[in-house]
Amino acid sequence: MTVDGAYARKVVLILAAAAISTMLLSGAARALSVTATLEQPAAGLNAGTQNQLVKFAVTPDAPVFQVKITPPSGITYYGSGYDTNTSGTWNASLLAATVYWQNSTTDPILAAGVPGSFSFHVSTSATVASYNFDVTIVDASAATSSASVAVNVADLSAPALSASAVSPATPVQYAPSGAYTFSTTATDNVGVSIIKFRWNDATNYTTATTPAVTSSGSTYSIALTGSDVAPGNYTWKWYASDATGNESSTSLGTYNVTKADNPMVMYFNGNAATSYSINQGNTVNVTGSGQAVSLYKNGTLMSNPYVDLLPIGDYYFKANSSGSANYSANVVGVTYILRVMTPPPSYSISTSFPSIWRLNVFALFNITWTDLNDANGFSVALIQHNASGTDTNYTMTRITGTNTATYGLNMTQPMTLMWRVYANNSANSWNATPTYSALIGKLTPTLTLSAVPGWSVLKGVQTSVACLVDTSSVTVVLYRNGVSVSNPDIQTLVTGYYPYLCNSTATGNYSAYSVTTMMYVLGYAADVSFVKAPAIMIAPKGVSNATIVVVKNAGNASQPISLSIENITAGWYSINATSTTVTPGGTTAFLVNFTVPVTAEPKDYAGVYRAAAANRNTTSGFVLRVTPSESDTAAIDATVSDYRASIDTLLRGVAELKEDTGITNQTESEQKALDAQDKLAQVDDYVAAGDYHNAQLLLDQVKQLIADAQTALDAERQVPAAQAEQANENNLIVWGVGAGVAIVVLVLAFLLWPGKGFSPRTGSFTFKSPTEQGKQKVDDVMTKIEDLGRKFPGMKKSFAPQRIQPQQALQQPSYQPQVVRPEPAGYSFQPKPMIPAAGRFANEQPLPKIVKRPMMDTVSQKIEELKEFFKQKKRANEVDLSGRAQ
Numbered sequence: 001m002t003v004d005g006a007y008a009r010k011v012v013l014i015l016a017a018a019a020i021s022t023m024l025l026s027g028a029a030r031a032l033s034v035t036a037t038l039e040q041p042a043a044g045l046n047a048g049t050q051n052q053l054v055k056f057a058v059t060p061d062a063p064v065f066q067v068k069i070t071p072p073s074g075i076t077y078y079g080s081g082y083d084t085n086t087s088g089t090w091n092a093s094l095l096a097a098t099v100y101w102q103n104s105t106t107d108p109i110l111a112a113g114v115p116g117s118f119s120f121h122v123s124t125s126a127t128v129a130s131y132n133f134d135v136t137i138v139d140a141s142a143a144t145s146s147a148s149v150a151v152n153v154a155d156l157s158a159p160a161l162s163a164s165a166v167s168p169a170t171p172v173q174y175a176p177s178g179a180y181t182f183s184t185t186a187t188d189n190v191g192v193s194i195i196k197f198r199w200n201d202a203t204n205y206t207t208a209t210t211p212a213v214t215s216s217g218s219t220y221s222i223a224l225t226g227s228d229v230a231p232g233n234y235t236w237k238w239y240a241s242d243a244t245g246n247e248s249s250t251s252l253g254t255y256n257v258t259k260a261d262n263p264m265v266m267y268f269n270g271n272a273a274t275s276y277s278i279n280q281g282n283t284v285n286v287t288g289s290g291q292a293v294s295l296y297k298n299g300t301l302m303s304n305p306y307v308d309l310l311p312i313g314d315y316y317f318k319a320n321s322s323g324s325a326n327y328s329a330n331v332v333g334v335t336y337i338l339r340v341m342t343p344p345p346s347y348s349i350s351t352s353f354p355s356i357w358r359l360n361v362f363a364l365f366n367i368t369w370t371d372l373n374d375a376n377g378f379s380v381a382l383i384q385h386n387a388s389g390t391d392t393n394y395t396m397t398r399i400t401g402t403n404t405a406t407y408g409l410n411m412t413q414p415m416t417l418m419w420r421v422y423a424n425n426s427a428n429s430w431n432a433t434p435t436y437s438a439l440i441g442k443l444t445p446t447l448t449l450s451a452v453p454g455w456s457v458l459k460g461v462q463t464s465v466a467c468l469v470d471t472s473s474v475t476v477v478l479y480r481n482g483v484s485v486s487n488p489d490i491q492t493l494v495t496g497y498y499p500y501l502c503n504s505t506a507t508g509n510y511s512a513y514s515v516t517t518m519m520y521v522l523g524y525a526a527d528v529s530f531v532k533a534p535a536i537m538i539a540p541k542g543v544s545n546a547t548i549v550v551v552k553n554a555g556n557a558s559q560p561i562s563l564s565i566e567n568i569t570a571g572w573y574s575i576n577a578t579s580t581t582v583t584p585g586g587t588t589a590f591l592v593n594f595t596v597p598v599t600a601e602p603k604d605y606a607g608v609y610r611a612a613a614a615n616r617n618t619t620s621g622f623v624l625r626v627t628p629s630e631s632d633t634a635a636i637d638a639t640v641s642d643y644r645a646s647i648d649t650l651l652r653g654v655a656e657l658k659e660d661t662g663i664t665n666q667t668e669s670e671q672k673a674l675d676a677q678d679k680l681a682q683v684d685d686y687v688a689a690g691d692y693h694n695a696q697l698l699l700d701q702v703k704q705l706i707a708d709a710q711t712a713l714d715a716e717r718q719v720p721a722a723q724a725e726q727a728n729e730n731n732l733i734v735w736g737v738g739a740g741v742a743i744v745v746l747v748l749a750f751l752l753w754p755g756k757g758f759s760p761r762t763g764s765f766t767f768k769s770p771t772e773q774g775k776q777k778v779d780d781v782m783t784k785i786e787d788l789g790r791k792f793p794g795m796k797k798s799f800a801p802q803r804i805q806p807q808q809a810l811q812q813p814s815y816q817p818q819v820v821r822p823e824p825a826g827y828s829f830q831p832k833p834m835i836p837a838a839g840r841f842a843n844e845q846p847l848p849k850i851v852k853r854p855m856m857d858t859v860s861q862k863i864e865e866l867k868e869f870f871k872q873k874k875r876a877n878e879v880d881l882s883g884r885a886q
Contacts, residue, residue, distance in 0.1 A: 288319030377403030495523030672709030
């Protein structure tokens with residue numbers, strides 16, 4: 001059976017089509033890109049403002065099914081997201097801090113090259129700056145592309161002024177010492193920078209002027225006084241501006257200050273009165289008070305004030321005013337009469353009052369009058385007092401042969417007695433004493449508390465407590481612990497303290513009174529308390545440190561007192577004495593010495609001091625702070641140095657890995673190493689401050705971060721190649737493999753195409769079998785491919801990168817593990833040995849480029865299938881040719 005030429009051509013065409021399809025498919029992968037710009041607002045966002053619309057124009061170079069916009073820190077999503085695309089409208093959703101548009105159908109949101117508008121509302125902080133929004137598109141294959149859109153946040157709003165007010169309201173009368181207050185409320189999205197008050201379109205007041213604008217929160221005010229505001233009509237206006245220069249103002253206000261009233265007041269010798277009397281021989285001083293006062297005596301203008309010595313008679317004085325710039329006129333004014341009289345008698349007083357009321361006790365008044373013009377001294381003497389409940393005048397009696405008036409008053413009850421005395425002479429000139437007061441106090445009852453058998457008893461003894469009073473006019477009530485009890489109170493009380501109170505209520509003649517005594521019922525003779533117990537004790541490891549604890553015997557008898565310590569290891573402390581006998585109210589001191597072993601862990605230990613008496617004990621908590629020893633601090637210093645070297649080694653390994661793979665993003669191992677570096681910086685701060693206690697606590701965290709970073713770096717080295725390198729090589733590899741397949745197909749077509757050949761057996765030319773004609777050449781091609789595989793072991797059928805693994809790296813003779821200093825007892829500071837990056841040893845072979853394994857497997861398989869196919873054709877063809885020859 002011969003090979004049909006058409007059949008062979010079909011095989012070749014199928015293989016060529018497969019190669020071309022492979023090349024086309026490999027070339028279909030392309031990068032996705034997007035262009036994004038800000039459409040609105042053109043002037044940028046307003047700082048410190050909510051609910052602002054932001055709108056982006058998004059143009060992809062391929063159909064996309066999802067658009068995501070992430071606001072930067074400082075700008076937050078407010079709501080109402082939507083788009084205006086030609087392909088349809090989808091509501092925006094919020095996922096975490098990202099606003100996204102997602103199509104629920106199979107239609108893309110945006111077609112290739114077709115722009116769409118996407119908008120939503122945001123709120124901004126008060127910080128003025130340029131912010132970058134991240135715009136990301138996603139196509140049907142989940143590929144993404146992002147663009148950064150800068151949006152300026154500026155202060156676009158002027159301050160808002162509101163609630164402007166004046167006090168007092170206009171119009172207002174002038175007052176020289178008054179205050180005229182103007183206020184307003186100023187707010188701004190970023191902050192008010194300058195506030196200004198414009199007065200009468202002439203004067204500007206600020207926070208730096210006198211008077212100054214003051215503030216309380218967002219309210220600003222200024223107070224003008226009478227020296228600033230004379231009567232008249234004024235205008236006022238507030239201005240506010242921010243740091244950007246945005247300014248706003250209130251509407252123009254008006255303020256009307258009228259002239260003040262001008263009341264007239266007349267004073268006679270400093271006394272303001274409607275009329276006034278003065279004795280002959282005394283100088284009179286008449287003063288008219290007001291603004292621009294004119295003073296008249298009997299219709300004649302006089303000086304103001306008017307001072308003179310006048311004869312007996314009546315004089316008319318008038319004060320008025322024609323007004324001034326600040327005060328209105330008062331032409332009516334005031335008119336008063338001054339009477340100059342014959343001098344009245346003078347007096348001297350002798351009185352006697354009981355300080356405490358008693359029955360049938362009198363108050364005695366003796367007033368002696370003297371008159372230069374009247375030998376009798378006085379004509380009539382009156383006394384006015386309130387003993388009856390109202391002020392009443394009573395006539396006093398002259399003591400025979402004297403100028404003394406006398407009066408006796410029986411005090412019927414305690415009270416505050418108010419009294420004064422009047423007298424005149426033969427010329428009917430009266431004189432009066434001032435009003436005096438005398439306190440006649442209530443009588444205090446005598447209260448007595450008695451206790452049988454006494455005020456201090458032992459538990460179980462019956463007591464009887466009684467309250468006694470010295471008068472039947474007073475009622476008493478007995479209280480125990482604030483609760484009323486019977487009088488007497490007979491009880492058998494339990495151990496404790498019982499205050500007894502005997503109380504009397506006030507009556508008309510007796511004041512309220514009370515007495516208190518404490519009943520002590522003793523159930524024991526011992527009590528104890530701490531006088532001094534240090535709350536914290538610092539104890540460096542291996543060093544002794546002592547303190548003194550002072551305990552008081554608060555009982556009523558001598559007793560032994562002991563001190564013990566709880567919750568602290570027994571071997572870490574000692575007490576100088578086990579027990580000491582202390583007298584009542586006395587104290588005893590215990591010397592406590594702490595010696596913490598070097599093996600102890602430095603930290604705070606909660607302990608308890610316990611002071612114990614015969615049947616009472618008390619406790620006081622304290623903290624034993626164990627700090628590192630000198631050797632520990634040296635070890636900590638060494639460990640800090642070791643950890644710093646370990647972190648440097650880690651960061652170098654990360655840098656080498658990123659250089660080999662082309663990774664630009666921060667890796668997990670890099671983040672862990674940087675965290676360890678930051679934490680170690682805090683340790684350095686503690687060490688610099690001498691705080692090795694807190695430094696040691698942080699070192700454990702540094703150690704764990706170093707270990708985590710090493711683990712992450714080991715895992716990252718297992719990845720065959722970085723994603724960036726593989727993406728760059730994929731197209732070249734696929735095209736290369738596709739071209740190789742095409743060449744192999746064309747070579748096979750050439751080798752296997754039927755041709756003529758001379759047959760020695762028949763002595764003529766015959767068509768040779770394709771297998772006979774091309775077998776050797778096919779074998780040669782396969783030999784070349786196998787040679788290529790031997791030269792590049794990485795392209796064998798496993799096609800795995802031949803890198804040395806971290807476990808193998810530790811066995812390389814060129815690697816020397818890091819030496820770590822011995823750790824002090826009680827600490828664990830050793831860092832994990834650093835494993836160098838794979839591929840960094842002298843005996844490592846250069847690595848080949850990574851070849852896409854599935855494609856090479858397919859090529860090898862297809863060639864093997866062709867070889868087997870033509871072997872079968874050869875056998876069948878030989879049988880056919882032998883038949884023809886015969």
